[in-house]
Amino acid sequence: MSEEVSRGRAWFERxxxxxxxxxxxxxxxxxxxxxxxxxxxxxIAVVPAPQAxxxxxxxxxxxxxxxxxxxxxxxxxxxNSAIVALVDVPGQAFGIREEAIGLQRALAxxxxxxxxxxxxxxxxxxxxVGKAISxxxxxxxxxxxxxxxxxxxxxxxxxxxxxxVARVTRMQRGDLARIASEVPxxxxxxxxxARLGAIDALFEVADPQAPTDEEYAALARALGAALRxxxxxxxxxxxxxxxxxxxxxxxxRRVRDELAAGWDA
Amino acid sequence: MTPHIGDSxxxxxxxxxxxxLLDPGTFRELLDPFARMRSPYLAAQGVVSQSDDGVVVxxxxxxxxxxxxxxxDGRFLGGAIxxxxxxxIAASLELARxxxxxxxxxxxxxxxxxxxxxxxxxxLGLLAxxxxxxxxxxxxxxxxxxxxxxxRVGVYGGMSIVTALCNEVIVTEGARVGLNGPDVVxxxxxxxxxxxxxxxxxxxxxGGRRRFAQGHATALVADDMPDIxxxxxxxxxxxxxxxxxxxxxxxxxxxxxxxxLRAYGITP
Amino acid sequence: xxxxxxxxxxxxxxxxxxxxxxxxxSGNCELLLEPSPEPSxxxxxxxxxxxxxxxxxxxxARFFARHSIAVRLEIDDFGATPAVVAMRLEQxxxxxx
Numbered sequence: 001m002s003e004e005v006s007r008g009r010a011w012f013e014r015x016x017x018x019x020x021x022x023x024x025x026x027x028x029x030x031x032x033x034x035x036x037x038x039x040x041x042x043x044i045a046v047v048p049a050p051q052a053x054x055x056x057x058x059x060x061x062x063x064x065x066x067x068x069x070x071x072x073x074x075x076x077x078x079x080n081s082a083i084v085a086l087v088d089v090p091g092q093a094f095g096i097r098e099e100a101i102g103l104q105r106a107l108a109x110x111x112x113x114x115x116x117x118x119x120x121x122x123x124x125x126x127x128x129v130g131k132a133i134s135x136x137x138x139x140x141x142x143x144x145x146x147x148x149x150x151x152x153x154x155x156x157x158x159x160x161x162x163x164x165v166a167r168v169t170r171m172q173r174g175d176l177a178r179i180a181s182e183v184p185x186x187x188x189x190x191x192x193x194a195r196l197g198a199i200d201a202l203f204e205v206a207d208p209q210a211p212t213d214e215e216y217a218a219l220a221r222a223l224g225a226a227l228r229x230x231x232x233x234x235x236x237x238x239x240x241x242x243x244x245x246x247x248x249x250x251x252x253r254r255v256r257d258e259l260a261a262g263w264d265a
Numbered sequence: 266m267t268p269h270i271g272d273s274x275x276x277x278x279x280x281x282x283x284x285x286l287l288d289p290g291t292f293r294e295l296l297d298p299f300a301r302m303r304s305p306y307l308a309a310q311g312v313v314s315q316s317d318d319g320v321v322v323x324x325x326x327x328x329x330x331x332x333x334x335x336x337x338d339g340r341f342l343g344g345a346i347x348x349x350x351x352x353x354i355a356a357s358l359e360l361a362r363x364x365x366x367x368x369x370x371x372x373x374x375x376x377x378x379x380x381x382x383x384x385x386x387x388x389l390g391l392l393a394x395x396x397x398x399x400x401x402x403x404x405x406x407x408x409x410x411x412x413x414x415x416x417r418v419g420v421y422g423g424m425s426i427v428t429a430l431c432n433e434v435i436v437t438e439g440a441r442v443g444l445n446g447p448d449v450v451x452x453x454x455x456x457x458x459x460x461x462x463x464x465x466x467x468x469x470x471x472g473g474r475r476r477f478a479q480g481h482a483t484a485l486v487a488d489d490m491p492d493i494x495x496x497x498x499x500x501x502x503x504x505x506x507x508x509x510x511x512x513x514x515x516x517x518x519x520x521x522x523x524x525x526l527r528a529y530g531i532t533p
Numbered sequence: 534x535x536x537x538x539x540x541x542x543x544x545x546x547x548x549x550x551x552x553x554x555x556x557x558x559s560g561n562c563e564l565l566l567e568p569s570p571e572p573s574x575x576x577x578x579x580x581x582x583x584x585x586x587x588x589x590x591x592x593x594a595r596f597f598a599r600h601s602i603a604v605r606l607e608i609d610d611f612g613a614t615p616a617v618v619a620m621r622l623e624q625x626x627x628x629x630x
Binding site (some may be wrong): 025103165167168186249258 | 293295296300302305306309310322324331348349350351352353355356357359360364381382384385387388389390391392393394395396398399400402422423425426427428429430442443444445447449450453454458459470471476479481506509511512513515517518519522525529531533
Binding site (some may be wrong): 278297298299301308309311312313314316338340341342453 | 534535551553556557558561563565567579580581607609610611
């Protein structure tokens with residue numbers, strides 16, 4: 001299915017309609033301040049930019065300009081405003097220019113911006129509307145206190161693109177499917193990611209590009225509630241203790257318990 | 266005992282690196298191999314697990330001060346991080362932060378040799394890295410978080426992002442720091458973009474000397490345990506706050522590849 | 534997938550301490566060795582290279598015939614040759630003494 005407008009842009013335009021656009025950002029980073037049910041929110045999305053100056057970062061990937069752009073958008077958040085990351089990123093940019101400049105630092109700038117914003121009291125939420133891959137998702141979305149997602153086959157969460165996984169593992173689709181069913185952490189679909197206790201809410205939409213008024217209202221309500229009730233301020237580590245994470249993250253909790261027990265022995 | 270050559274850090278395994286970084290005689294490993302905290306996800310994928318899941322956490326002292334070293338084993342699955350190894354690192358940072366809040370600070374050294382997130386545990390590794398990023402940023406408000414990147418693998422992927430969040434990054438010339446390894450760039454973008462077999466180019470772009478010159482690393486030292494220990498002690502004593510990462514100057518990315526690299530001071 | 538093999542040999546000699554050697558890297562293996570209260574050496578091998586049960590038997594039988602130590606031994610193998618396995622066994626014994 002080809003989409004003329006990326007999901008990130010479509011949802012940004014819906015949520016941030018009429019809002020004041022933040023300036024000084026590259027064309028691939030959309031940021032605007034528009035209230036959600038009376039609550040001030042800065043909406044941030046990364047979108048494809050065919051005219052982007054880096055040849056390897058024109059299809060929505062997080063490259064140098066995108067990562068520093070998101071960092072700037074987050075750092076520039078108005079006082080008392082929440083932040084919502086609209087996540088639709090196919091991954092990080094692969095290029096020698098990016099490596100030479102240090103894309104890992106640019107992504108870290110974005111990670112750090114979100115962490116500092118959240119820790120200084122800005123509620124941060126993420127809504128996965130498309131792809132959420134690897135370093136790009138780490139930098140844009142994973143530091144949110146609340147993560148929602150569309151319940152849709154086009155929502156994809158992983159550390160590597162599907163073609164790349166096949167190349168690296170040299171496995172057939174059947175093998176990868178079997179492994180995904182036995183090890184949900186390796187599956188890409190949003191239901192499997194939710195089974196890791198990592199998602200706070202799933203939203204069904206008939207057309208992920210164009211939600212109905214009811215679908216949009218339900219989503220907006222849930223998002224608004226999350227931004228108001230303190231969910232947006234929770235650090236990632238707290239996710240381990242949530243009801244949905246009790247079983248799937250038991251091992252991660254056990255490691256922490258064992259280390260704590262032996263720390264000063 | 267694994268034989269190691271003189272004072273080389275690179276030649277040592279993760280356990281020996283942790284032992285030698287800490288003050289002599291103070292090394293005490295937590296969740297050691299005999300705890301058998303193995304990854305339950307690997308057997309189904311035809312991969313044999315390692316008893317420490319490729320991460321060594323040890324308490325001890327550094328310069329007489331309470332300390333913890335978390336060292337990744339670059340020889341097991343390229344040092345890639347899974348659920349258990351990731352939890353070991355996150356827990357070390359979280360416990361050190363608790364210690365700082367209680368007034369009994371514990372120094373943390375992250376001795377990373379890691380290709381990033383373990384593909385066989387994918388999203389669990391991703392979740393762990395997000396937790397580690399936050400834990401580094403939280404500990405950083407109290408004290409420097411020191412990374413030592415001096416092994417054969419270097420740091421890539423999510424682990425390079427974690428490294429960039431540290432106040433102090435100690436590298437050797439032999440170290441490499443990058444987001445995507447050259448072989449990954451070559452696979453995704455072709456050998457014309459980055460010829461992974463061109464090893465001199467790999468180090469010119471991602472090597473320790475280059476990264477130090479760029480200001481990505483705060484100390485460049487020889488592959489020598491006494492020098493590395495001194496640099497680590499220095500880093501804690503200096504107690505420099507974290508400087509928010511700003512966009513650096515770089516040549517016009519629209520320049521053709523070779524022209525870009527030359528303008529950036531790299532002879533391809 | 535992973536092949537798990539078990540072997541047991543009668544044994545009576547004691548070792549002083551436990552030992553850990555090696556690494557799960559290509560062509561290598563990790564050994565965890567602990568003193569056992571039983572009069573036997575019981576071995577569990579986990580390997581990603583299947584079909585070599587007889588070779589494992591030969592290497593292990595030879596070692597435990599020479600060193601009849603009462604231990605529990607776990608081997609995590611990633612394609613180590615008999616020579617590498619034999620070396621790791623000797624290293625573990627050295628550490629355990």
